[in-house]
Amino acid sequence: MSTYYLTTPIFYVNGSPHIGHAYTAVAADVIARFRRLQGVDTYFLSGTDEHGQKVEKAAAEAGLAPRAFTDAVSGQFRAMLAMLDVSNDDFIRTTEPRHKAGATALWQKLAASGDIYPGHYEGWYAVRDEDFYTEADLTTLADGTRLAPTGAPVEWVREPNYLFRLSAYADRLLAHYEAHPEFVGPAGKRNEMLSFIRGGLRDLSVSRSSFRWGIPVPGDPDQVMYVWLDALANYITALGYPDQTGPLWRFWPADLHLVGKDIQRFHAIYWPAFLMAAGLPVPRRIFAHGWWTRDGAKMSKSLGNVVDPFDLVTKYGVDATRFFLLREVPFGNDGDFSHRALVGRLNTDLANGIGNLAQRTLSLVAKNCEGRLPDAGPRQPADTALLELADALPTVLAGAFERQALHEALDEVWRLVRAADSYIDQMAPWSLRRTDVARMGHVLRVLAEAIRVAAVVLQPFMPASMGRLLDQLGVSADARDLAALQAPLPDGIVLPAPQGVFPRWVEDAGASR
């Protein structure tokens, strides 16, 4: 049986979850659920990244010990996943013993092979920002003082550190990119990674001594591991690394690391280099999605326009939220969130679209077929045309999922929904009721089959709603994967009373925005 291993980034716990985190998690969940629907042995990992200076600082500001702070924030991320119906198989925290042990083993492996060596990092450092800057970022004043872009004065500092021999991997990385054009997506991001590598790779400082909140460097208690080396290791420590004989190790290498575009480089360059150095296969694909703005403006805490995923779900419901995030914008592009846009999708695509289609079909069955699924009859050309569109859907969607073209997958389903609405209008079963009852039944049966296909393939996007729709279509709980679509629904099964799946959003009198 083929396997599929996909991951979200582990979320950095220096702040609460926002729509960006929800987006990554939902997208990954949809992909994982689709693989399961295909019958693929799937493993889906999420988690939290809890070390580093920023977390140490955020904890101090909150008046908490780092561990107490990360326990709380990590819990918020876990709650977010649960609320969004995200079906991750595991949730790893970098503060867990299993992770620390695995990350330590990885370090030792890299040190043993000579890819980590003692050295020092030096550069322009701004004490006020607690950050290093490159020469190009700096402004030099008349008196020779150099300033960071933030206006903070910088000084040249030299910190003893362990370095990773990244420079030695440029050629191997380029060769890998060459041999695997699909390694990084979208294509534009791949170009950026390539030009970064071609621009020359310098050895990477992989330890820090300026703060304490991290995994200690083996054999050197004065240093902690660089958070990225620590964090990236989660993808293998969750599978049991360094033990490569455990039950989960079969999932390595990962099929897909889904990431936000801001952390592409760490995943597409540093991580594969670490893995090469450790003698492990590299992930098959790294795909970066875009960012959300809010009503056209950048989201930021200071502007106070951050979209809280908990609020979204409370207000619009889980499935409408999930659907909106994936339907509104081509996956990989940036998108804009607005109440208006979300309500537009909710009403047009869900309530007026598939919701209404199912309701009109099922209520005709309820009223005119004694609530039983009518038999399939001889097919007329229009029937065949609609059913062929439906039957092709699983394959078409599989292709879209292969490329993480989630918006395209939805687009394809809606082609079927529109075709079905067109079909029902042309066939007019409400007229056939008086002229040709048998044909009316056959038409409704064709519609039921088409809706069933749509509902099955939409389960990954809207698990709860599509579950309810499949209930109404009389599809048993164990016959809801792609393989089950091969068999027609049993004739004559009794269907429950139809009930709208997606109510229209009606603006309250008092509601603004």
Add this chain to the structure above:
RNA sequence: GGCGACGUAGCUCAGCGGUAGAGCAGGGGAAUCAUAAUCCCUUGGUCGGGUGUUCAAGUCACCCCGUCGCUACCA
């Protein structure tokens, strides 16, 4: 500054050498099974500007204008 991407209907985008497309929004009509939902028809584009290659260019090349991304040790 360097490298790269993009600029197509009001909006969001697809098309990437052979008579300009989709969804939404707008207009007209039909139907009445349905969540006043649906269906059909339709308005709308000198495909950022220019030069060139070609029998033929949103589609290739070059230049210009505009927008955006990357340009490493915060994540």
